[in-house]
Amino acid sequence: MKSAYIHIPFCEHICHYCDFNKYFIQSQPVDEYLNSLEKEMINTIERTGRPDLRTIFIGGGTPTSLSPDQLEKLMDSIHRVLKPSDGLIEFAAEANPDDLSPEKLKIMKNAGVNRLSFGVQTFEDELLQKIGRVHKQKDVFTSFERARALGFDNISLDLMFGLPGQTLADLDNSVKTALSLDAEHYSVYSLIVEPKTVFYNLMQKGRLHLPAQEQEAEMYETVMRQMSEAGIRQYEISNFAKPGYESQHNLTYWSNEAYFGFGAGAHGYISGTRTVNAGPVKHYIQLIEEKGLPYRDTHEVTREEQIEEEMFLGLRKMSGVQKQAFLDKFGRSVDELFPDVLKDLTEKGLICDTEESVALTHEGKLLGNEVFGAFLGEL
Known part of the structure; x- marks a missing residue:
């Protein structure tokens, strides 16, 4: 087993397009969750044997919505249980530009996190508000500069296209602004309207106005052209990187290799079996207490x-x-x-x-x- 995904299902706010397993952090049993997460890691490794991990990815939700103490607790658990060694080449964490304090950055840096993935989505403040994001363009610049000052030299920026009311000029400006930051990696996804999201409900009522399919295709071609002209190589259908900065963790998925999935709602692929963890936080915690593992579903892949x-x-x-x-x-x-x-x-x-x-x-x-x-x- 070479990779581990760790899910933090908490957010300060819920974006209108997000269908990931996530919950408002207020009033959630966050510390109890972190204790259960550690137990899941321990119990899994007792069954599978100690892994020689090459990559760890902490996603969400919003990992940086944790308090500094909680973030420290998470990092301690990872080191105590997974014991990442010299073979670990990538230790990545997702981060929101508006809650990435210097203290949290230092905690991650000291724990060995060597790759940050910023959920930017767009540099247009009006569009950010439309899609339910609470950060502003200036927050991205501030967080990016803080991360660089602390020595983070592998940063990815996530962008989206096909957003409600987004024009080709909006996207062009966002990509140019992203490229001006000179990040090492860029993920650029088209909006997919998923059930159980704010956008899905609006679409059902005829109140979600998206770019036409032809315009969305033109947006994607624009992204590919801009990245190519900037010397940023496309290595996956939605991902672009400077040479040597491709996401090693995501390449595990695309290469159809095995990986651990820890946390509420996480998916794993262990010894030919795909696992799906219970999503609701309290149900996840309950399964850990009663059964030691939180699987909602397992499927042996033929x-x-x-x-x-x-x-x-x-x-x-x-x-x-x-x-x-x-x-x-x-x-x-x-x-x-x-x-x-x-x-x-x-x-x-x-x-x-x-x-x-x-x-x-x-x-x-x-x-x-x-x-x-x-x-x-x-x-």
């Missing part, structure tokens, strides 16, 4: 599912699926298993199929879901 996942996850990477590595892993070739799909997608101009690999074309990036979906159920 060989056919593993192969299909290898294709649609691997194709998210610009390097695509390497045919020799696929053959070594599964004992059968991509060409043997998916001849009709490969032929069809090649004829449509959505993939480039060579002797060495299968990868998305430019057109394929724009229609990624069509490509990924083509491999599902084929076996």
Whole structure:
């Protein structure tokens, strides 16, 4: 096991588009949750053996919504239980620009966190308000400068496009502003309206006005062009980085490798079994107390599912699926298993199929879901 994801399901506020497992931090049993999180890590490792972790990622929710004492407690638990060693190459944490105090930054730095992911979304203050964010553009600059001053030299900025009322000029300005900060990594996602969100409810009432599909495609092409012109390489369908700063933790997912998922609502992939933890905080804590582990669901992944996942996850990477590595892993070739799909997608101009690999074309990036979906159920 090379990677561990740790979920902190607390937020100071709830964004209108977010469907992650999250709760207002006020009146939540945060300290009790952190105790249960440590117990989950201990009990999992007793079952699986001590991992030699290469990556740790703390996500949410908002990890930086924890108080300094709680953040310190979390970091102590990680070191005491997971015992990250010299083999750990990436220790990442998500952070909100408006609650990233110098004290919290120092706690993370002292604990060995070496990568920060800032939830920026847009540099347009009016748009930030529309999507339920409470930070302002100036907060991003302040937090970024603080992090740089403390020696953080691997920072990622998250941006979104296809937002309600967002224009191409808005996006162009946001990307240019993000690039002016000279971060090492950029994640740029299109808005997906998910059930159980504020935006979903507005859409059901006909009150959510989103850019047209053609305009959204133009926005994505604009992002790709701006990143390329700035020398920031696209290595995954939504991710761009300076050479050597690709997200090693996320590459675990896209390479279909195993990982721990700790915390309420977290997903894991352990020894061929996908696990889903209970989401509600009190239910999560109760399961830890009663059963030692908080699984709401487990699924043993069949060989056919593993192969299909290898294709649609691997194709998210610009390097695509390497045919020799696929053959070594599964004992059968991509060409043997998916001849009709490969032929069809090649004829449509959505993939480039060579002797060495299968990868998305430019057109394929724009229609990624069509490509990924083509491999599902084929076996």
